[in-house]
Amino acid sequence: MLVESIKNLREILIKHKSTSESRIGFVPTMGYLHEGHLSLINKAKVDNTFVVVSVFVNPTQFSPGEDYENYPRNIENDYKLAMIAGADVVFYPSVEEIYPEGASTFVEVEGSIVMKLCAHSRPSHFKGVTTVVNKLFNIVKPDNVYFGQKDAQQCMVIKKMVSDLHIDINVVVCPIIREFDGLALSSRNTYLNKKEREQSILLYKSLVQAKLVFDNGINDVKTIKETIRNIIQKSNLAQIEYIEILGIENFETINVIDRRAIALVAVKFGSTRLIDNVIIEKE
Amino acid sequence: MLVESIKNLREILIKHKSTSESRIGFVPTMGYLHEGHLSLINKAKVDNTFVVVSVFVNPTQFSPGEDYENYPRNIENDYKLAMIAGADVVFYPSVEEIYPEGASTFVEVEGSIVMKLCAHSRPSHFKGVTTVVNKLFNIVKPDNVYFGQKDAQQCMVIKKMVSDLHIDINVVVCPIIREFDGLALSSRNTYLNKKEREQSILLYKSLVQAKLVFDNGINDVKTIKETIRNIIQKSNLAQIEYIEILGIENFETINVIDRRAIALVAVKFGSTRLIDNVIIEKE
Numbered sequence: 001m002l003v004e005s006i007k008n009l010r011e012i013l014i015k016h017k018s019t020s021e022s023r024i025g026f027v028p029t030m031g032y033l034h035e036g037h038l039s040l041i042n043k044a045k046v047d048n049t050f051v052v053v054s055v056f057v058n059p060t061q062f063s064p065g066e067d068y069e070n071y072p073r074n075i076e077n078d079y080k081l082a083m084i085a086g087a088d089v090v091f092y093p094s095v096e097e098i099y100p101e102g103a104s105t106f107v108e109v110e111g112s113i114v115m116k117l118c119a120h121s122r123p124s125h126f127k128g129v130t131t132v133v134n135k136l137f138n139i140v141k142p143d144n145v146y147f148g149q150k151d152a153q154q155c156m157v158i159k160k161m162v163s164d165l166h167i168d169i170n171v172v173v174c175p176i177i178r179e180f181d182g183l184a185l186s187s188r189n190t191y192l193n194k195k196e197r198e199q200s201i202l203l204y205k206s207l208v209q210a211k212l213v214f215d216n217g218i219n220d221v222k223t224i225k226e227t228i229r230n231i232i233q234k235s236n237l238a239q240i241e242y243i244e245i246l247g248i249e250n251f252e253t254i255n256v257i258d259r260r261a262i263a264l265v266a267v268k269f270g271s272t273r274l275i276d277n278v279i280i281e282k283e
Numbered sequence: 284m285l286v287e288s289i290k291n292l293r294e295i296l297i298k299h300k301s302t303s304e305s306r307i308g309f310v311p312t313m314g315y316l317h318e319g320h321l322s323l324i325n326k327a328k329v330d331n332t333f334v335v336v337s338v339f340v341n342p343t344q345f346s347p348g349e350d351y352e353n354y355p356r357n358i359e360n361d362y363k364l365a366m367i368a369g370a371d372v373v374f375y376p377s378v379e380e381i382y383p384e385g386a387s388t389f390v391e392v393e394g395s396i397v398m399k400l401c402a403h404s405r406p407s408h409f410k411g412v413t414t415v416v417n418k419l420f421n422i423v424k425p426d427n428v429y430f431g432q433k434d435a436q437q438c439m440v441i442k443k444m445v446s447d448l449h450i451d452i453n454v455v456v457c458p459i460i461r462e463f464d465g466l467a468l469s470s471r472n473t474y475l476n477k478k479e480r481e482q483s484i485l486l487y488k489s490l491v492q493a494k495l496v497f498d499n500g501i502n503d504v505k506t507i508k509e510t511i512r513n514i515i516q517k518s519n520l521a522q523i524e525y526i527e528i529l530g531i532e533n534f535e536t537i538n539v540i541d542r543r544a545i546a547l548v549a550v551k552f553g554s555t556r557l558i559d560n561v562i563i564e565k566e
Contacts, residue, residue: 006449098449104394105413105447111387130388138449164388166289166381166421 001089002079006139009052009091013141016050016088023048026142027087028133031055032072032187036177038085040146043174045086052140053087055079059095061128063121067271072190091140098135107134109160113251117153117264118275121241129154130161137169145169150176150184152264152277156251176276178204184276196269199235203265206231207278210245210263214280219257221245224280232267241266241273248279284372285362289422292335292374296424299333299371306331309425310370311416314338315355315470319460321368323429326457328369335423336370338362342378344411346404350554355473374423381418390417392443396534400436400547401558404524412437413444420452428452433459433467435547435560439534459559461487467559479552482518486548489514490561493528493546497563502540504528507563515550524549524556531562 003009016022025048027040033055044051055078062068075092082090107130114126137145147155155173162171177185182204183197192200206228213227228243246252248260260281267274286292299305308331310323316338327334338361345351358375365373390413397409420428430438438456445454460468465487466480475483489511496510511526529535531543540563547560 010451100446102394103447104396105390105392105444107388107390107417107448109388111385134390135447135449138451141451161388163383164386164418165390166418168293168421168424 002075003089003091004093004097006093006097009089009139012089013050013052020049022050023144024140024142025051026136026140026145027051027053028136028145028147029053029055029078030057030071030187031078032074032190033078033081034177034185034187036148036150036185038081039177040148040174041082041085041087043172044144044146047144047172048142050088051086052089052091052142053082054091054093054136054140055082056091056093056098056132056136058098058128058132060099060131061125063124066122067188067191072187098132106131107161107165109157109164113153113156113160116246116251117242117244118266121266121273126154126157130157133158134161134165134167137167142169144172146172146174148176149173149277150186150275152262153251182208184274186274188272188274191272192269196237196272199237200267200269200274202232202235202238203267203274203276207263207265207276211278211280214257215283221255221257221261224257224263228263228265232265235269237269239268241268245280285358286372286374287376287380289376289380292372292422295372296333296335303332305333306427307423307425308334309419309423309428310334310336311419311428311430312336312338312361313340313354313470314361315357315473316361316364317460317468317470319431319433319468321364322460323431323457324365324368324370326455327427327429330427330455333371334369335372335374335425336365337374337376337419337423338365339374339376339381339415339419341381341411341415343382343414344408346407349405350471350474355470381415388414390414390444390448392440392447396436396439396443399529399534400525400527401549404549404556409437409440413440416441417444417448417450420450425452427455429455429457431459432456432560433469433558435545436534465491467557469557471555471557474555475552479520479555482520483550483552483557485515485518485521486550486557486559490546490548490559494561494563497540498566504538504540504544507540507546511546511548515548518552520552522551524551528563 025044029037057071079090108127159171181201210224225243232238243265245263247254264277308327312320340354362373391410442454464484493507508526515521526548528546530537531545543564549558
């Protein structure tokens with residue numbers, strides 16, 4: 001079922017909850033669904049009695065000059081894909097439904113987790129993310145919510161918000177889904193031209209190489225970051241925004257990888273910004 | 284029952300909800316309960332099947348130099364009074380329970396409602412209020428929540444947060460309860476010495492006079508504010524912080540009272556800050 005109003009969605013959810021022991025699963029998306037999203041919906045279907053997928057391109061998480069207007073949209077296709085993957089409801093609200101006129105309340109995680117990485121190029125991005133996710137949580141009131149590990153910093157920030165605000169929702173982070181050649185799936189991949197698409201595989205290649213280097217006994221962060229940089233720089237189109245290796249718990253800065261860390265990259269090809277990450281750990 | 288941990292409170296609430304058609308009523312307080320609080324608990328008892336009263340002196344809503352450390356506390360008495368008034372649970376968490384180490388997520392209403400009145404002397408006050416109330420909402424998940432009209436701006440800000448964030452909770456604002464001589468009940472009244480207590484009744488007197496003046500056909504805001512000021516200034520101890528007459532919907536600035544408005548005052552006696560308000564309206 002496609003539902004556009006909060007009121008209708010609430011009625012449907014109340015009805016479902018009244019029938020039996022319900023568990024509501026929620027997959028918030030910006031639409032233009034790919035296999036990455038569908039893997040979240042599949043997982044939600046297994047874990048819950050009812051699955052809500054939201055499709056909402058959230059204006060407040062785009063910085064001025066970013067691709068809000070041009071962000072790819074295709075609700076008909078999204079609806080079909082989501083329902084096949086296991087959604088019970090696709091929630092497709094208007095901007096006015098989520099941000100009624102004069103809405104001026106924001107939810108913000110402050111501190112080190114949000115100040116790093118993507119925050120440099122997108123300063124108010126996470127404030128937009130936490131605000132809209134908080135609103136959607138209040139509307140859907142799920143038991144479990146599903147996010148993709150591709151947006152690693154987003155997962156971290158949302159877990160922090162949930163924990164700090166005592167939100168009674170279980171956050172499930174699901175693995176990155178990749179193309180045949182390793183490129184992490186993203187709705188923005190559609191922006192890449194042929195040359196950019198070819199060179200974009202260097203992101204994943206560089207991260208795999210970082211793991212290999214660590215497996216071979218090198219645990220110095222600076223050296224591993226250089227390895228990543230050298231590989232990405234083989235592309236003449238790649239503009240590196242950041243290459244980072246951080247602690248897995250709080251994205252804390254580290255100089256040496258002890259047992260586990262996360263390697264993250266953000267690279268622009270033309271105006272298309274891609275991110276990717278891998279967990280580096282001792283087997 | 285006195286409950287100190289979120290975990291225990293959640294277990295109790297889940298148990299209650301499983302038994303029948305439950306309606307949870309919630310009265311958040313900073314303790315040192317007086318008849319004003321008890322009137323909220325009474326109302327909650329009538330409307331709901333289960334009533335949670337929280338007693339938590341919230342550090343983040345006090346500005347530096349304010350009375351956080353000295354704010355009056357008496358949990359034994361609060362517990363007794365709340366239970367007699369109709370509470371099923373008194374939730375009495377520690378600061379660490381509500382703000383675990385490293386907690387850095389805040390909920391903030393921006394814009395005109397929070398920029399006026401109390402915000403001038405207490406700039407981060409409402410950010411502390413909305414953050415803690417949001418946390419408590421996520422913990423208690425009530426159907427109805429009860430606040431006193433005495434904190435008129437707080438009621439306004441919380442209603443705005445609830446509406447903006449699509450929080451599915453009904454906010455009930457209850458009338459101000461007063462002493463025999465008109466002074467609005469407040470836990471801070473206990474700070475007043477004998478002289479200050481005597482002169483403090485001028486706040487309510489001035490507001491009653493404002494209503495009278497309006498009933499007699501004067502609707503010019505400037506004139507009515509002067510009336511209020513003249514009465515409060517009869518006290519040689521009163522330091523006026525603000526006298527305002529605002530629109531009732533959004534605390535918008537008005538020059539003339541059409542049908543309804545709210546008159547609000549904040550006055551310091553020594554270091555004790557008192558607030559009061561009345562609705563001014565055509566019969």
